[in-house]
Amino acid sequence: MTGGQIFALVCIVGFPVWALIGTYLAWKQVRRRKIAEASVKAMEEKYASIVSEEAELQRLRDVANSVSQDISNLRSSYNEKKAIFDRLVKEVAIFDEKLAFAEMGVYEPHFDYTDSEQYKQAILDNRETQKRMVSNKSAAVARTEWTVSGSKAKGQTMNNRNVKLALRAFNNECDAAVANVRWNNANAMEKRIVNARQQIDNLNATNDIHITDEYLRQKLVELQLTHEYREKLKAEREERAEMARAAREEQKFLRDMERAEEEEDRYQRLLEKARSDASKAAADQIGAYNEKIQLLEKDLADAHAKFERAQAMAEKTRSGYVYIISNIGSFGEEVVKIGLTRRLDPADRVRELGDASVPFVFDTHAIIYSDDAPALERALHNEFQKTRINAQNFRKEFFRVSIDEVEQAVGRLAPGAPFFKDVEAQEYRETLARRNAMLAAVEPPELLAFPEAI
CATH class of the missing domain: 1.10.287 (Helix Hairpins)
Structure with a gap:
């Protein structure tokens, strides 16, 4: 077969292949164009609501401004509600002793009378002053002269009755506060009296009747005097008990x-x-x-x-023994008692303190004889005043301080006095050992060997 024949044969056979390839390429191009058109159509449908970029940007800005305004409104509303909540908490605290003590703190005395009789007389004088104010009509005043049915006399009678009602309501509130005042609600009771006056004045605003500031002050003074009188009575009872103990x-x-x-x-x-x-x-x-x-x-x-x-x-009435003792089983570590006794055998006092009122006996660290025992005791107390456990009752002579610090103070204030640092705590340590032995007898051996498995 000649070369021309071969070429002709190839052309005849290859024509369908090239036709198929051309058809495939044309189909692929058409498919690609349809996919692109579908994608464009989907995008157009998705963003059909957007007229222009500027309009969409403005819409987004409006949404952001709306959200920002909502947040601002929420914050403002929260602040308002928080203020109302805080006010209600304070008002509730007036009637709740635990909240009152937490919210209003410790009562500070206003008077410095030396004994309860002076407080009692001051209370009587205060009540006489209140009676005079009621009699001369300076406890509560009606600032408007009303006319009832054209009669000023009837209007005055109405004012007098309303004043009596206001005073009766206010006095009842004050009497209840005075009767229930205690160490942990004294400040709250003062607030209660002030609030009672404010509420009664608000109820009488239409009649223009008001309780005077001076009468309110006298009621607050009565409350304070009564509270401090009761506290003074309690302190005097404790002093008498201490004197009786000293006499014994x-x-x-x-x-x-x-x-x-x-x-x-x-x-x-x-x-x-x-x-x-x-x-x-x-x-x-x-x-x-x-x-x-x-x-x-x-x-x-x-x-x-x-x-x-x-x-x-x-x-020598001032001579005696200053003792320093501890009890880790009863009060924990770094708690000492610094006291004074004039007994011939000071150890009797230590044994007395370790009686059935505490779980364990005391350990004695020092018993120091002094010709002026009260001065030595007072010097040691002043040395550790900031660590005093009971800062209200100084007859409770316990201090949270280490044995080393006490030893240093004794070395300065009573040179040469013997001091024992050891804390024996025999009963306490034996109790711990016994308890540990009981636990060891109860716990499974594998748990005792591998405590991390618990």
């Missing part, structure tokens, strides 16, 4: 002195008898009698020293 301690101290004197006399008689018997004893018994006489002489010397110490303390 003094009587016990005198009895200890008498017992010391009796003990000295007894040893003196025994010693004289032993010497008399020794003078009559045989030679082989002299050694035993001499030994007995030496023991009696030592006991007599101790008894004499004890009596002289008791007698000296009786003559």
Whole structure:
């Protein structure tokens, strides 16, 4: 076959292939154009509401401004509601003792009378002043002269009745506040009286009747005097109890002195008898009698020293012992009590403090004798005044301070006084050991070996 024939054959066979390729390319182009048209149509449908870019931007700005205004309105509304809430909390606190104490704080005294009788007389004088104000019509005033049915007299009668009603309502509120005032609501009761006056004046605004500022002040003074009078009575009761305790301690101290004197006399008689018997004893018994006489002489010397110490303390009313004790089982670590006793044996006072009123006995760190024990006690108290646990009642002599700090203070204020830093706490530690042993007996062995598995 010649070359021309071959070429002709290829052309004949290849024509359908090229036709198919051309058809495929044309179909693909048409499909691509349809997809593009569909996409454009979808975009047009999606953003059909947008007339122009400027209009859409303005719409978005309007939406943003609306949201910003809504936020501003919410904040303003929140602030208004928060102010109302705070006001209601304060009003509720006036009638709730726990809230009152938390919201209004501790009452500060307004008067400095020395005893309850002065407070009592001041209360009587205050009530007489209130009666005079009511009598001369200066407790509440009607500022408008009304005319009823053309009669000023009837209008005055109406004013007088309304004034009496206002005063009766106000006095009842004040009497209730005075009757219920206590240490934790005194400030709230003052607010209650002020609010009662305001509410009664608001109710009488139409009649133009008002409770005077001076009458309100007298009622507040009555409340304050009554509260402080009751607190003074309580303090005086505590003082009398402390004086009675001191008197009992003094009587016990005198009895200890008498017992010391009796003990000295007894040893003196025994010693004289032993010497008399020794003078009559045989030679082989002299050694035993001499030994007995030496023991009696030592006991007599101790008894004499004890009596002289008791007698000296009786003559020096300011002499005594300052003790420093702790009780970690009852009060925890770094809590000490610094007190004073005039007992002949100061350890009696420590044992008395560790009686059934506390779970464990006290550990003694120092017992310091001083010719001016109250001054030494006061100096130690001042040293740790900021750490006093009960800042209201100074007869509660507990301080939150470390043993090292107390030792340093004792070294400065009472040089040479013995001080023991060890905290034995025997009963407390034995209790812990017993409790741990009981837990170990109850817990499964694997839990004790691997506590992290609990």
